[in-house]
Amino acid sequence: MAQFGEILAELRQDRGLTQRDLAKLFFVTPGTISNYEKGRHLPDAERLIKIADYFSVTTDYLLGRSSTNLSADVFSAPLLDDMTAGEMIQLVQALSSDRKKALRLLLRDLHFSTVVGQYNHKEAK
Numbered sequence: 001m002a003q004f005g006e007i008l009a010e011l012r013q014d015r016g017l018t019q020r021d022l023a024k025l026f027f028v029t030p031g032t033i034s035n036y037e038k039g040r041h042l043p044d045a046e047r048l049i050k051i052a053d054y055f056s057v058t059t060d061y062l063l064g065r066s067s068t069n070l071s072a073d074v075f076s077a078p079l080l081d082d083m084t085a086g087e088m089i090q091l092v093q094a095l096s097s098d099r100k101k102a103l104r105l106l107l108r109d110l111h112f113s114t115v116v117g118q119y120n121h122k123e124a125k
Helices: 004-014 019-025 030-037 045-055 085-093 097-124
Strands: 078-080
Touching: 004 019, 004 030, 019 030, 078 085
Parallel strands: none
Antiparallel strands: none
16 A cells, blocks of 8 residues: 555645645645655644645545545535435445345446436537
8 A cells, every 4th residue: 555655745746736835835845745755754643634634535545544535524425315425335334245236236327327328418419
């Protein structure tokens, strides 16, 4: 799994920021950002949280402890009517293996239908 410095550099580059730009945002020197990215130093907990918030990722993702870069807010946000993503995940986890397979097929079918519908809509124009 990737290390903090690699992840920070990738997030920074994805936003089109230089080390100097990122340093200004977090009131540190460009050398500090360089040291983070080279793995020489880690930010303190407060700054780590600020970096995670800025890039809308979790601190676990930044530290290489999670492979998903979803913000924790995603799990508490309403997904369907008044059900959150976290509640939906709990429901899926409680399903039997066969029900999970059926749900996976249904979701893939819905996604495929949506993609085909979007493609057909573009072609009709």
